[in-house]
Amino acid sequence: MRPSSLPFPLVFAWRVFIFFVVVRALMGVQGTTLFAGKHPIINPYYQNILINAGIAIILAVSLNLINGITGQFSLGHAGFMAVGAYISAYFSKEIGGVLFAQLIALISVHISKQLGTLLLTFQQPILFTIAILVGALAAGAAGFLVGLPSLRLRGDYLAIVTLGFNQIIVSLIRNWKAVGEASGYIGIPKFTTFAWVFALAIACIWSIRNLASSALGREMRAVRDDEIAAEASGINTTRVKVVAFVYSAMWAGVAGALQAHYIQYANPNDFTFLRSVEVVVSVVLGGLGSITGSALSAAGLTVLQEVLRDVPGAFYTSVALVGLAAYWNFVRVKSEQSGSKSMLRAFVVPFFALIAICLCYWSPQVNAVLERVFPRLDLPDLRAALESSKGALRYVIYSVILIVVMLLRPQGLLGRREWSLAALQRGRRVGKGVEGNLA
Amino acid sequence: MLSIRNVRVRYGPIEALHDISLEVNEGEVVTLIGSNGAGKTTTLGAVSGLLPLAGGQIHFDGHDITSLAPHKRVPLGLIQVPEGRRIFGTMTVAENLDLGAYARTDRANLRNELDEIYALFPRLAERRNQAAGTMSGGEQQMLAVGRALMSRPKLLLLDEPSLGLAPLLVKEIFAVVKRIRAKGVTVLLVEQNAHKALEVADRAYVLETGHISMTGDAKTLANDPRIKAAYLGA
Numbered sequence: 001m002r003p004s005s006l007p008f009p010l011v012f013a014w015r016v017f018i019f020f021v022v023v024r025a026l027m028g029v030q031g032t033t034l035f036a037g038k039h040p041i042i043n044p045y046y047q048n049i050l051i052n053a054g055i056a057i058i059l060a061v062s063l064n065l066i067n068g069i070t071g072q073f074s075l076g077h078a079g080f081m082a083v084g085a086y087i088s089a090y091f092s093k094e095i096g097g098v099l100f101a102q103l104i105a106l107i108s109v110h111i112s113k114q115l116g117t118l119l120l121t122f123q124q125p126i127l128f129t130i131a132i133l134v135g136a137l138a139a140g141a142a143g144f145l146v147g148l149p150s151l152r153l154r155g156d157y158l159a160i161v162t163l164g165f166n167q168i169i170v171s172l173i174r175n176w177k178a179v180g181e182a183s184g185y186i187g188i189p190k191f192t193t194f195a196w197v198f199a200l201a202i203a204c205i206w207s208i209r210n211l212a213s214s215a216l217g218r219e220m221r222a223v224r225d226d227e228i229a230a231e232a233s234g235i236n237t238t239r240v241k242v243v244a245f246v247y248s249a250m251w252a253g254v255a256g257a258l259q260a261h262y263i264q265y266a267n268p269n270d271f272t273f274l275r276s277v278e279v280v281v282s283v284v285l286g287g288l289g290s291i292t293g294s295a296l297s298a299a300g301l302t303v304l305q306e307v308l309r310d311v312p313g314a315f316y317t318s319v320a321l322v323g324l325a326a327y328w329n330f331v332r333v334k335s336e337q338s339g340s341k342s343m344l345r346a347f348v349v350p351f352f353a354l355i356a357i358c359l360c361y362w363s364p365q366v367n368a369v370l371e372r373v374f375p376r377l378d379l380p381d382l383r384a385a386l387e388s389s390k391g392a393l394r395y396v397i398y399s400v401i402l403i404v405v406m407l408l409r410p411q412g413l414l415g416r417r418e419w420s421l422a423a424l425q426r427g428r429r430v431g432k433g434v435e436g437n438l439a
Numbered sequence: 440m441l442s443i444r445n446v447r448v449r450y451g452p453i454e455a456l457h458d459i460s461l462e463v464n465e466g467e468v469v470t471l472i473g474s475n476g477a478g479k480t481t482t483l484g485a486v487s488g489l490l491p492l493a494g495g496q497i498h499f500d501g502h503d504i505t506s507l508a509p510h511k512r513v514p515l516g517l518i519q520v521p522e523g524r525r526i527f528g529t530m531t532v533a534e535n536l537d538l539g540a541y542a543r544t545d546r547a548n549l550r551n552e553l554d555e556i557y558a559l560f561p562r563l564a565e566r567r568n569q570a571a572g573t574m575s576g577g578e579q580q581m582l583a584v585g586r587a588l589m590s591r592p593k594l595l596l597l598d599e600p601s602l603g604l605a606p607l608l609v610k611e612i613f614a615v616v617k618r619i620r621a622k623g624v625t626v627l628l629v630e631q632n633a634h635k636a637l638e639v640a641d642r643a644y645v646l647e648t649g650h651i652s653m654t655g656d657a658k659t660l661a662n663d664p665r666i667k668a669a670y671l672g673a
């Protein structure tokens with residue numbers, strides 16, 4: 001097997017592993033690991049971002065299976081996530097520990113004491129694995145329940161039904177006494193580590209990419225391209241759609257389990273349709289049908305939300321975005337093969353946007369200069385104004401970024417293509433993708 | 440081979456087909472002609488299973504398929520080319536053809552079928568790695584027919600294959616129907632282009648607002664004054 005024919009997440013994981021081994025060897029500090037110890041290589045602040053990005057990746061990549069690859073429109077992904085979060089948390093907190101203790105006791109007495117002790121040392125990973133599985137299965141069952149009656153519905157109707165399902169789940173949780181009703185479920189054990197999230201995100205990308213390029217994946221794309229033609233060709237479209245829903249919901253359940261066991265708390269408000277919309281945004285932004293696109297945009301948006309927390313971050317992000325917009329604008333104008341005049345014109349709007357951003361950022365300095373020249377002026381300090389309404393600023397810029405990207409690239413960042421390291425090595429930026437590989 | 444008896448189909452409260460009966464024998468080309476909205480597409484939908492029946496029975500090749508799911512009818516040798524060039528636009532021509540053979544169990548012989556289809560439609564061979572959605576309307580229609588043939592059908596249901604095509608392509612499509620028949624595939628051809636359809640068909644049924652108003656030998660019908668007045672513009 002040629003290395004480039006390996007599934008790319010494996011290659012990627014392998015390279016990341018090598019990278020960390022090298023870093024570790026270079027550091028050579030006793031008692032220091034990547035994520036733990038007194039001076040972990042990746043500090044807790046970045047760990048937090050990486051974990052959130054990993055969970056967002058699982059959500060976006062799995063939703064892409066329904067919305068991008070199978071061409072259905074689900075707006076209820078947070079509902080499946082909630083099922084996974086609450087069921088797995090309930091298992092870990094109320095059932096798992098007791099069950100495990102009894103099991104160990106039985107094994108120690110009847111089979112062997114060593115085995116009992118051995119199992120006890122692995123209690124946490126074993127319990128967490130089971131909790132994740134239970135959460136995923138419950139979410140998958142919910143996916144089946146939603147998928148089945150929704151099959152006759154298309155487009156907007158399906159979107160509304162899935163959204164309704166999402167709200168029903170949230171309402172049920174708000175009235176479920178055992179998990180704290182509307183005030184939230186507290187005291188969930190902290191099982192989630194970066195390693196879990198990283199491994200599961202890789203597994204999610206890998207399995208969904210494999211599914212997408214399998215025979216079943218091709219049936220899914222056939223349903224997306226033309227459902228009637230798919231049905232007429234003998235494809236069991238009902239089965240295809242249910243499988244997509246169940247599989248996708250299971251991964252959403254995994255993401256829910258990871259989140260609940262990370263923040264050790266679950267609140268129904270975290271799983272409303274707003275969260276679902278967030279996931280849809282990642283998928284559309286990355287390019288419907290592009291798995292790597294979903295992963296990249298989910299990670300990117302998580303980091304973006306973090307970066308936008310302060311004014312310098314917002315400044316650099318805005319400048320970078322204007323650059324990107326100018327580039328896309330230029331590429332578009334160039335592909336229309338118009339004259340050099342209109343190519344220049346492609347930069348007019350980004351140019352003024354850049355000036356506006358700079359004026360805001362350096363407004364204290366600009367004001368000082370202007371007020372010295374025109375002493376009667378009393379200019380507002382734009383930067384201070386932005387800084388004082390930090391939270392609002394973040395959401396405004398975030399939304400502006402989404403609007404600009406979707407205006408300039410309606411097909412999403414990667415369109416329907418895939419991004420791979422093998423393609424990079426061949427000196428091309430974008431790979432052939434799932435579609436091309438099958439021909 | 441195909442026998443439709445007293446079939447009725449409803450869209451909600453409106454009945455689109457009232458008591459339709461028709462027969463297609465092995466080796467025949469039968470055409471179903473009628474004006475827009477007569478119920479031709481609805482009839483094919485009933486045969487392929489895309490639409491549920493409100494009454495009547497359908498038998499195919501010795502099986503009662505009245506309430507069989509569409510994906511279970513394809514393996515029996517019944518395939519429909521739906522109206523309006525329905526192809527899988529983001530996939531290549533080759534992938535589209537491969538999906539046509541989806542329901543087949545004898546996948547070992549696919550190569551022969553593929554060669555035959557490329558011989559029938561040389562233009563598809565040239566474009567085998569092109570995304571189907573970027574082809575011209577005529578090419579897409581050829582692909583839809585080719586994809587259906589990949590299932591190696593006993594009976595091919597064609598829904599207005601000439602619709603919206605340039606005259607030259609219309610001619611080509613009807614020539615293809617003749618060649619498909621020469622391969623031993625039975626064809627039920629739905630057309631608004633009655634003139635051409637009666638030329639290639641053995642027998643014909645005339646559909647008028649949900650019921651069969653006339654039936655008979657294609658040549659006889661082509662000379663019938665009523666048909667001439669209503670459908671042949673003479």
Ligand SMILES: Nc1ncnc2c1ncn2[C@@H]1O[C@H](COP(=O)(O)OP(=O)(O)O)[C@@H](O)[C@H]1O
Binds near residue numbers: 479
């Ligand atoms: N999906 C539908 N819902 C409601 N009525 C329909 C639908 N499809 C077709 N009809 C009606 O059924 C009748 C037959 O339509 P159709 O079979 O498409 O005709 P044809 O193919 O002969 O042009 C028409 O009156 C049409 O308006």
Ligand SMILES: [Mg+2]
Binds near residue numbers: 479480481522599
């Ligand atoms: Mg029609």
